[in-house]
Amino acid sequence: SQKIEQNSEALNIQEGKTATLTCNYTNYSPAYLQWYRQDPGRGPVFLLLIRENEKEKRKERLKVTFDTTLKQSLFHITASQPADSATYLCALTSNSGYALNFGKGTSLLVTP
């Protein structure tokens, strides 16, 4: 069956450090992968999309890598800030091609 696995334990880091979140998947052959941010009690917000032919993508302090051989994506936040504290979700298109499947998310807490 298809699975999307993200770190189940919360990630606690100090302000200014780099946070690295992992997304592993099985039984997908994704053309692209997406990352979303979700704050408590709110809907997810799109952050980045990376395609299978892109090894790395950057947006301001965010960086995503995509290794289709390892079936893994890494999501980095550099110079982290307390405002970055949230849950981060990894998403892949379902095999139907018409909807997204989401991982359970990793909770990030950045402390001053």
Add this chain to the structure above:
Amino acid sequence: DGGITQSPKYLFRKEGQNVTLSCEQNLNHDAMYWYRQDPGQGLRLIYYSQIVNDFQKGDIAEGYSVSREKKESFPLTVTSAQKNPTAFYLCASSPVQGEGDTQYFGPGTRLTVL
């Protein structure tokens, strides 16, 4: 929350009652989706619609129904057949149905069955 509204924000229902959750978008998006999120869980797809008057079941459609009579609107009805309806419900839309489309989410409706 990008042009998608969901109402109400909080909803309480007695067991055995049907309830309808509203979702409206003014983004002119073709595709719309309903997800359910339980504490500590990922989003699970209930229904999706690629075009007006057409919709497909997602992974957990049992006990739910939808309609898509207008492009802007995709209401979800939680019926009494849904065994565990208490959850956070999220509606989303995307500009073009198909691969790679970013989804835009509403603020969610938290449903509690008393």
